[in-house]
Amino acid sequence: MHNKDNVTERVLRISGVNARRCMKCGKCSASCPSYDEMEYHPHQFVYMVESGDVEPLLNSRSIYKCLTCFACVDRCPRGVEPVKLVEAIRLEVIREQGANHLRADDVPAKIDEDVPQQLLVSAFRKYAK
């Protein structure tokens, strides 16, 4: 499992974001094209990381709904860069020790004829621990 304190620290380190700069204006969420798809919204990412409440984010599908369009980065008046937190949390999930996001058994069902072999190999490298 994730160590609660460490994971927050790691997310902040990986992202390079200073969540304390946030003045909670919500312009990131106001700009977000995926807002309605997301359970947690960009401003909540910032707030939750700042308050060390990262666990729900790790388990949320929201991290995959982010389009990484950088609208939040562009518009944020404080230069907080929320998308970098989303990306850092995605990485945190990927890097999680012992978490197999891709099992060999799952593969046949997902295979599409057009999928290159190399993609499968690299997917295993990335998502199977």
Added chain:
Amino acid sequence: MQVSEYKPRIVAFCCNWCSYAGADLAGNNRLNYPAEVKIIRVPCSCRVNPSFVLRAFQRGADGVIICGCHPGDCHYTSGNYYTRRRMAMLFSMLEYLGIEKERTRVEWVSAAEGAKFAATMNDFVETVAALGENKRLEDLRCKR
């Protein structure tokens, strides 16, 4: 023999209007920096004669830092512009003579930059401490 922890001697020339006030602000905000730093108040950084810098080295200082208002913000309009040129030339000369260039520094610290003052001093003391005692200028005229 046990050598006690080496403490460098640092002379900081601070202009009255910006950097000295910045140092005061560091105090007001209780921002720590090493006690090795001793401040001399001058009206403007342009009052600092290169010979004062050399005098400090000659009397055993290990590092000398000159702090003034940011260029463009000098209380006397242009004093720090002269400082910038004079010290650039002096430091370059010292470096040319083989004196470690890290022993000298010019930093622009405004009256509002207490945190910068403390951070600068911490960094400068650390840098100078790493160099050790200022031997070279002392030995410049002595035969090996």
Added chain:
Amino acid sequence: MQAISSRTLVDIAAKKLASGEVSAVLGWKKGLFNYDVTPAVFTDEKDLAENFVYTDFCAANLSKYLVNETKKPEYRADNRKILVFLKPCDTYSFNQLLTEHRIHRNRVYVVAVPCNGMIDLTGAPYEKCVNCKSKKAVVYDELVGENGEVIDSNRFDEVERIEAMSAEERFAFWQNELSRCIRCNACRNVCPACTCEKCVFDNPASGLENKAISDSFEEKMFHIIRAFHVAGRCTDCGECSRVCPQHIPLHLLNRKLIKDMNEAYGEYQAGAVEGSRAPLVNYSENDIEPAEAVGKGGNNA
């Protein structure tokens, strides 16, 4: 060999003396041997004819002598002039002294003399002549022969060589050089930029003077402070190195500053233009920071 003979110059000076247009002539006087030529003031034509020389040993820059000569009562009393012979490089010093208001221009009659380079008593050319920066006389009342051109010299090569050394090597180099200094003050006394009414090193009030103790401030810092005092005012006439009895290459200190100032603040030749503003009494709002200026040349860049 100089292209102009002593005779030519004596004739010019003698005529001026005879006409009363000048009351004295500052030139070079021969000594016991052909190499010991000394600067001298001639006031009568006979002395001039017998003792004035212009040879390969006339390296001395005569401009500095004018500071005190023109202060003498005979020049003050009425508007009488002194005639001086200046080689091209000496004219830069003269111009710099005019810039600093150290000489009354109207008390001097300048005769510019071409120079083919000067040699020391061993017959070797002086460094300042090997790396001659200009054959062009920049100020004169009368020009003997043809005026030359500013030379694209290699005078900064040696500075660059030192800059390229490691800090340890540089230190070793300068320690080796400066440790020979005997503080005879010859460099200061000959320097045409060092014309202060009272030198800071002789002035107890300056905080720099300290003669008794060899380990003193003055001793260690003398050359650095001196280089700094003449920074922007030094025309690179090379007299300091020429007269140093210990053969310390003092010009390399001044040239380092000239090179640095040229690179950081734009080309500036002290004495080239009368009244010009030296880099250290000038500024630009976007000058480089001291940290950037240090070690720009050489391997620390």
Added chain:
Amino acid sequence: MPRIGVFVCWCGSNIAGTVDVSTVSEAVKNEQGVVFSTNYQYMCSQSGQDIIKNAIRKHNLTGIVVCSCSPRMHEATFRKTAAAAGLNPYMVEIANIREQCSWVHKDMLTGTQKAIVLTKAAIAKVNLNSPLTPGESPVTKRALVIGGGIAGIQTALDIADAGFPVDIVETKPTIGGKMAQLDKTFPTLDCAACILTPKMVDAAQNDKIRIYSYSEVEEVNGFVGNFDVKIRRKARYVKEELCTGCGLCTEKCPQKKVPNEFNMGMDNRRAIYIPFAQAVPKVATIDADYCTMLKTGKCGVCSKVCTAGAIDYKQKDEIITERYGAIVAATGFNPISMDKFDEYAYSQSKDVITSLEFERLTNAAGPTAGKLLRPSDGKHPHTVVFVQCVGSRCAAAEKGKEYCSKICCMYTAKHAMLIRDKYPDVEVYVFYIDVRTPGKNFDEFYRRAVEEYGVHYIKGMVGKVSPEGDVLKVQASDLIANKQLHIDADLVVLAAAIEPDKSARSLATMLTASMDTNDFFTEAHPKLRPVESPTAGVFLSGACQGPKDIPETVSQAGAAASKVIGLLAKDKLIGNPCIAHSDEMMCNGCSSCERVCPYGAITYVNKEFRMPDRTTLVRRVASVNEAVCQGCGACTVACPSGAMDLRGFTAQQIMSEVDAICK
């Protein structure tokens, strides 16, 4: 022989907590010159000062060192103390053992050791101090106010009221500034023109006040008490003294397509114009950029219709020079450019406007005669969205400003309220980050907008405005509902951040007054001297010092005026004696010092010297104008001979400090 007293202050536990004060006073007892040394709880207190005074008298002290807080805090106090005991005030040195010692070091031993060194350095310096007497300079009893907005007008009125003549220089053709453009003023909703224009008239009619409208400050020389100012009176091609302000020319001028800056470019004016009906001076001005006559030499309609014969196409800029004792900067503010905020579609849609444009839109004298109509099609809007903090509190310097513009929360509440008052059918949304309404009756005002007028205040920001057809699609967040909102608006109003007027920077350079990184003028002290610039004789009024609303501006204007009056009431000014001094015997007359002096304080004189041979030598030597020199010391380093030194900070004094520190 110097007889020095050392007084170590505990500053309660501020110093004594980290510095062993008795060890300090004991340790310096045998320093050179020290004959007395003591410590006390509060040296700056009356009883502390008495200790100093008594010691000076009892021990015949020639100099004192006070080890206390920063000299920037109490140097003046202790100088007065010394003077009261008959000691020259410049025989006092302060060892800063609080801000630069006890407050930055934690450990008692370290703190005490450093305090001792700092004290020794101060003792070494005071040994070399010499008594100094300040010079005096006269005061010109006339003030200059730069900027004719409400700040400048109020300052000038108050100065004139005290009986001193004052000139207002205003770059626009009329005084009045931003306030003249406003509709109503918060929190009382009285109309801006109703309260401003009487003041403008007062200024015009006051015989102590001269108004130089359409003029700019070109050059400032001199110093406190004696500023020589060059003012450029720009050619308005209308003789001010002849023009009656009848306005006939402004009706007949055939050049009708000039954007009207007074209405924020939302309608047009003529090439010859009077900015607004109540302009002061009410004089027409020809806009040379648009006037056909001035550009092509063909037209002359205004000249033909002018019965007063006031039109003068040949008028030239005129430079006048005047001497002032004090200068007040009142250059005001402007809204920032919206160019960098593409997301709000300001440049794409006419219906996205700034708040200042909205002021004109609701003003009865504005382009729509006060009716709320969309600029694009003149239709009545049904949904209006206000966006707060556009460019304010923005960390990205290239986009906006890091500070809070302070006035936006209140004027937005005012705008929202005015709309709802006149047009209850209009839905008004205000997107805010925080609502900041400190001030008398301010929060009540904002609450009224919400509670009585039903303005929808939504905590959140607008992320995007996209014009689609004739609606503005507003995408925003509602942070409390945790929802993203999509509103079809008819009008979007941006509360643009405010910034100092562009002219402030060049003016600051002329005045040698300092500015902060945002180009607001810096105060001499942010709390205790808020209306003075650090440059003596320069005062600050209004938004040029920082964002402020009208009540604050008027109070500051009055405060600045009272400081000016205090200065002008003096017949003489006592100068700073810590200034440069040239030793004539050593001066080479080389001009190096003159070249670096920022104040032109150094001149050269030909001085006669008696020579040893009994003749006289005339030599060129530097001479420092003591009233002009500010004591920076640039000259002392430029001087090769060391003839130039700085009183109070002599080379020997500084070197003695260096020596004491490095010992």
